[in-house]
Amino acid sequence: MTAWRYLTEDDVGAAAGLAADEALMHAHARDRDTAPPVLRLYTYASHAALCGRYQHLEAEIDVDACARTGTAFNRRPTGGGAIVMGEGQLGVAVVTRAPSGDRPKSVLVRFSTGIVAGLARLGIDASFGGKNDLKVEGRKIAGLGLYLDGEGGLLFHASVLADLDVAFMLDVLDIPAAKLGERAVAAVNERVTTVSRETGEPWTGASLRDVIAQGFSDALGVMLEPSGPSGEERVRAERLAADKYASDEWLFHRSPHPDATATALLKTPAGLVRLYLALSGDVIKSALFAGDFNEIPAPLAAFEAGLKWQRLDAATLTGLAAVACPDGTLDVAPDAIVDLVLEAGDRALTRDRAAPARDGSCYFPENDVAAAVRAEVPR
Secondary structure (H helix, E strand, O other): OEEEEEEEEEEEOHHHHHHHHHHHOHHHHHOOOOOOOEEEEEEEOOOEEEEOOOOOHHHHEOHHHHHHHOOEEEEOOOOOOOEEEOOOEEEEEEEEEOOOOOOHHHHHHHHHHHHHHHHHOOOOOOEEEOOOEEEEOOEEEEEEEEEEOOOOEEEEEEEEEOOOOHHHHHHHEOOHHHHHOOHHHHHHHOOEOOHHHHHOOOOOHHHHHHHHHHHHHHHHOEEEEEOOOOHHHHHHHHHHHHHHHOOHHHHOOOOOOOOOOEEEEEEEOOEEEEEEEEEEOOEEEEEEEEOOOOOOOHHHHHHHHHHOOOEOOHHHHHHHHHHHOOOOOOOOOHHHHHHHHHHHHHHHHOOOOOOOOOOEOOOOEHHHOHHHHHHHOOO
């Protein structure tokens, strides 16, 4: 059996928890042939609100509500949607070398089998579903994400719902369904489930840990050897927590220009894409594509970079899109990307100040309830 390092920790801070995962990746860049894979199962101090790497934090997390409730917030290095972490959720991190040639989805599926096997020990039949979810009879019980660094290291993240305070989640995450008032909790419960709910017994992230650890051992055929961070890893984690994860540059680096005036939304096979656009007259001052991607599509990033200081003109945008997003690279036509920019631009020119187009949190995609929100909330 392959031996993996096995690390555990409880009540970690938002910045410290994320920094520790990233610090563990360093050995897989430096000692790529000798460093063993790592499984880290841990819980956050209640509570932490974490958005995905490619999301606009202030559109996903209610920063004012976090201040009011004493909730830490941060940005994960992995993709996916916004989540709440605390004693009711088990954080899962797998650190190893990135397998060559594997697509992100296949990597997500492979490492999620450890969670699936662990839940099966409790009689819970979970399976991979959607873009990056584990579901039980259509209800989400875990969210998954990936990060690959420039040196070939891989970080797999998962948040397993042992339990969930839905009302609290609706308070601190900026979820449109919260506008449904008393019906919001019921609406979430139709789409999300927990280990406590499925078993009829109370579970916490910490009490679930041994079950998930055994699941990884069984499903992946590995021997878990209890370990702790090395001195070098501790120092690296402390430095990352202070210099990166506590910095505004990291927290808000996917934020649009402060005077952004309009947004638009496009559904793609890679996920829902939101465009934030700011104009000066008919010239694009800033453009930002955001979403709960595990990896931002390179053509989309190239198109975004080319938009600044271009005129909001269909012919100009079409030329840019043809170069950055040739047919097939995004599984959507370049014309659809152009139309997205023109739609946002039209709103900006008419000073449309409506709430940003959103794709929702990790546990509650807005598109599932958008119609209900529009029907329930007075204009």
